[in-house]
Amino acid sequence: MNDGTGAGAPAEGGTMNDRLARVTLMRLAEPDDAVMGRLVAACGPEAAVAQVREGRLDPGIVRWFESVRHRSAAGPGETAERLGRILAAWRARLAEADPVRDLAEGERAGARLIVPGDSEWPTQLDDLGESRPYALWLRGEANLRFSCVRSVAIVGSRAATPYGTHVAAEFGAGLSERGHGVVSGGAYGVDGAAHRGALACDAPTVAVLACGADITYPSAHHDLFAAVRGQGLLVSECPMGVRPTRPRFLVRNRLIAALARGTVVVEAAVRSGALNTAGHAAALNRLLAAVPGPVTSDTSAGCHRLIRQGMAACVTTPAEMAELVGVIGDELAPEPRGPVVPRDLLGPQTRRVLEAVPARTGTGPATIAVAAGVDIETVLSCLGALAAAGYVERVPRGWRLRPGGSADRT
Amino acid sequence: MNDGTGAGAPAEGGTMNDRLARVTLMRLAEPDDAVMGRLVAACGPEAAVAQVREGRLDPGIVRWFESVRHRSAAGPGETAERLGRILAAWRARLAEADPVRDLAEGERAGARLIVPGDSEWPTQLDDLGESRPYALWLRGEANLRFSCVRSVAIVGSRAATPYGTHVAAEFGAGLSERGHGVVSGGAYGVDGAAHRGALACDAPTVAVLACGADITYPSAHHDLFAAVRGQGLLVSECPMGVRPTRPRFLVRNRLIAALARGTVVVEAAVRSGALNTAGHAAALNRLLAAVPGPVTSDTSAGCHRLIRQGMAACVTTPAEMAELVGVIGDELAPEPRGPVVPRDLLGPQTRRVLEAVPARTGTGPATIAVAAGVDIETVLSCLGALAAAGYVERVPRGWRLRPGGSADRT
Known part of the structure; x- marks a missing residue:
């Protein structure tokens, strides 16, 4: 990355100096610090630490900071003062930072450090x-x-x-x-x-x-x-x-x-x-x-x-x-579906006939035909099929639902 | 509506004959019956009842039914037989229908009939x-x-x-x-x-x-x-x-x-x-x-x-x-929002300083500045504001959170 901030970012990798600089940065600046993020992206971690140590930031970063602050309507003096304060805070932390000790401490805790360019870096x-x-x-x-x-x-x-x-x-x-x-x-x-x-x-x-x-x-x-x-x-x-x-x-x-x-x-x-x-x-x-x-x-x-x-x-x-x-089409979730009940397998006309059959007292096919709104021949053929499937039964006065049969009214 | 079925639909309204015909239809056919719906839309309720009574449907309806059945690959003989059965079922119900009795029964039940064209019809x-x-x-x-x-x-x-x-x-x-x-x-x-x-x-x-x-x-x-x-x-x-x-x-x-x-x-x-x-x-x-x-x-x-x-x-x-x-923009539901806590009203830097102030033992501003990652002048000004707002207090060894103060750590 080189966006006119003066120094191109160095190649990434896990050299010891790069690692020590990154461990130092973890102490210097809070994670996701916008100014430090810009500085590291533009100059790389080693140069970033060196600039903080020398108290002199890359001119490209200063210009970028001024342009950002300018948009928030801050005056030039105010902007320089603000950047000075940020740098002062980093330098106060740098004075206490000791990357070699930090690496040793991590090792003692059974931890490993990974940096961009490492094979385990996501x-x-x-x-x-x-x-x-x-x-x-x-x-x-x-x-x-x-x-x-x-x-x-x-x-x-x-x-x-x-x-x-x-x-x-x-x-x-x-x-x-x-x-x-x-x-x-x-x-x-x-x-x-x-x-x-x-x-x-x-x-x-x-x-x-x-x-x-x-x-x-x-x-x-x-x-x-x-x-x-x-x-x-x-x-x-x-x-x-x-x-x-x-x-x-x-x-x-x-x-x-x-x-x-x-x-x-x-x-x-x-x-x-x-x-x-x-x-x-x-x-x-x-x-x-x-x-x-x-x-x-x-x-x-x-x-x-x-x-x-x-x-x-x-x-x-x-x-x-x-x-x-997941990958498209590779892991399709099943559509939630309810159970299929036997009644679903009946045709619409057979279902209408079934609905018209009384639960207790038997009724003749002609009455069932009027109640269902279908003709008598259809009723007779449907009743035969329904009886065979255990839905209805013939009683002295005609047809009725078979008690405990497949026709669950609920 | 006139779609070539032979008879234009009559004007809607609540004439007694229209009402009697509609009450008869409620007995003849099930609600949402596709063939009856077509017949009524094309010929009106009175003609529909008359055609059922005479056992002879409008030629336009017959042609429409044939075209629908044709799409479902039924033969001409089968189609005629099917329509004959539908008509037979209607006629069986018509024989038992008595619209005058139905109207009287509704009145006894304290009900009123509304038909298309009535002022109460939705x-x-x-x-x-x-x-x-x-x-x-x-x-x-x-x-x-x-x-x-x-x-x-x-x-x-x-x-x-x-x-x-x-x-x-x-x-x-x-x-x-x-x-x-x-x-x-x-x-x-x-x-x-x-x-x-x-x-x-x-x-x-x-x-x-x-x-x-x-x-x-x-x-x-x-x-x-x-x-x-x-x-x-x-x-x-x-x-x-x-x-x-x-x-x-x-x-x-x-x-x-x-x-x-x-x-x-x-x-x-x-x-x-x-x-x-x-x-x-x-x-x-x-x-x-x-x-x-x-x-x-x-x-x-x-x-x-x-x-x-x-x-x-x-x-x-x-x-x-x-x-x-509702009408667009007329009834906007409130966005669900959580309560505003006093901490929200602090600026980001003041919040960082507050986070760096210890709970029990007092700490000096320089240590707080390093912990918060801000410069010492900012820390002093933030601590003053936080003390005035009841978040922190000065103790012999520096600053600490005010017990029971506004800084709720949860």
């Missing part, structure tokens, strides 16, 4: 453009790239109802059975239930955290995270030891949406963070679906809004979700 | 074309035309769940409050709950029956039907005393769909009769909506299928349904 993250994470820390047995190449993000409310956790587990299990990896966060409610559904099928599952990969948040998910590590992966773009904060949850959501081929919102109130993930999925042109629920439940209102706005497809089963994200 | 029924009812019997205080000019059909399963009856009653009440008449059947479950919702709002409600207007089916709805008569209407296209049959329920559904401006399916399994009503509504270009429900409930599967197929809009409140059927 290239679908490149769709994030300048918001792409600087690097990722992984903990677990699975391969991130393989786990996500055909995957579905299952997201929803932390304060899920029993309905929501039930559906999330069903989707986690049902999509795993169909060979789709599960991606979610690490929270209570829908996230946890989705992972448990996948784990129950011995399938890999990916939990993307808003804190360091060594932090168990919420702490009651200690056993769940251990199981995810054993069979799948914990993923984080934060350095070890970093605590989750509200903004980090929001920027984390873009990773969940980007990793998976499609996102399904299981249960979400109208202010749920899951709708933020849904927004990322839509912005990334990923497939978006929502599971309906009772209209009396506030935790389904967000799902219904997505469906009503035409943003999300309405899906009710894992099979329907698999059909949505 | 002209939207004309959209049914040749399936238009021959006439209607009404029992009740309301005016059918006025009750239905702005109305919604609320339909769904007889075997509704408590969720379904709750939602049906809410829609019955909520649409009534917004000035929309309610139209439904007379069954248990969704039908009954919809009427009860309207009745609770002292609004007219219309129950279209699949039996004579003097029959209470199901019989446990005796009190409900009495209340509907008192405030709204019982409607039937069948003569007095006719029992409900399965085919009559299906043809009855076309009247419910045609009377209302839109139909909402509250709860329906994939084999529910309510989906038949939905199909009529779609065929008549009426607005069609469905209420989602738990995906774990079979009685919502039909609703979800309609939504998934794009046949029905997803509606979750009476206000949304009113918006759908």
